[in-house]
Amino acid sequence: MTTAKGAGGVSTIKQQIINYIVDTYGIDPSDFDDNTSLFSSGILDSFNMVELVSFVEETAGIRFGVLDLNLDNLDDVGRILRYVNSRMGG
Amino acid sequence: MVTGTDIEELTPDFYALAAHWLSDPEINKWLYAEWREHPADERLIALAAHHPRNRLWIITVNGKPYGLCSIGNISKVDRSGVAWCLRGSGVKHVPAAMTTSLRKMLRVAFTDMQLRSVNASIMAPNMASRRMVERAGFREAGVLREGFALEGEFVDRILFDILPEDLE
Numbered sequence: 001m002t003t004a005k006g007a008g009g010v011s012t013i014k015q016q017i018i019n020y021i022v023d024t025y026g027i028d029p030s031d032f033d034d035n036t037s038l039f040s041s042g043i044l045d046s047f048n049m050v051e052l053v054s055f056v057e058e059t060a061g062i063r064f065g066v067l068d069l070n071l072d073n074l075d076d077v078g079r080i081l082r083y084v085n086s087r088m089g090g
Numbered sequence: 091m092v093t094g095t096d097i098e099e100l101t102p103d104f105y106a107l108a109a110h111w112l113s114d115p116e117i118n119k120w121l122y123a124e125w126r127e128h129p130a131d132e133r134l135i136a137l138a139a140h141h142p143r144n145r146l147w148i149i150t151v152n153g154k155p156y157g158l159c160s161i162g163n164i165s166k167v168d169r170s171g172v173a174w175c176l177r178g179s180g181v182k183h184v185p186a187a188m189t190t191s192l193r194k195m196l197r198v199a200f201t202d203m204q205l206r207s208v209n210a211s212i213m214a215p216n217m218a219s220r221r222m223v224e225r226a227g228f229r230e231a232g233v234l235r236e237g238f239a240l241e242g243e244f245v246d247r248i249l250f251d252i253l254p255e256d257l258e
Contacts, residue, residue, distance in 0.1 A: 039141060046138040047128050053137070067102055069136040
């Protein structure tokens with residue numbers, strides 16, 4: 001799996017995150033979009049989320065603060081990307 | 091009941107402490123597999139605390155952190171959850187504090203959370219925890235033979251459950 005630390009922009013990061021989620025957790029891509037709940041739906045448990053957070057950090061070259069690890073920033077791909085964008089200075 | 095014992099929703103102030111306790115090998119070896127398989131750090135605790143299928147509480151005795159308790163694997167369909175709790179690393183034992191805390195948590199589970207049942211499973215050699223859940227009102231529901239791995243050996247998993255009427 002290739003990663004791009006902050007390179008390629010948010011759209012590239014978005015696709016990498018989606019690919020990671022689909023490949024790692026066996027989610028059907030046709031059932032999944034920016035608004036698909038990952039956390040509050042229970043699709044991913046806390047341990048999965050740690051792995052996903054690490055992947056997002058590696059891919060985007062950012063670091064989540066402990067207080068930022070919440071539903072507002074993590075519950076779906078859209079929220080994750082908004083957080084990533086804010087950390088990248090977007 | 092032990093006066094001065096309370097449970098409070100786990101807040102970020104206690105994430106590091108919770109992670110420290112969960113990482114203690116003498117505590118960790120007794121926990122469910124997912125906690126043994128993953129290193130506990132503040133980030134994991136933060137995610138666990140926010141996950142809709144978990145509730146975590148810090149146990150205090152006379153205002154000082156004493157342990158953790160949790161209802162996990164919460165099912166809204168089955169209205170069930172899995173209980174676990176621990177006394178913190180190096181924390182001096184206060185008789186009946188864990189039982190008192192567990193009963194307080196169960197009251198929340200059966201009232202605020204509207205669960206119908208709570209279960210727990212304990213490694214057979216963990217006699218202290220077995221006595222504690224029984225004092226709290228849990229009933230032994232069965233045994234899964236060699237259902238846990240403990241220090242290189244397989245030990246039986248003792249299943250317990252409790253309903254609201256058992257708590258009265």
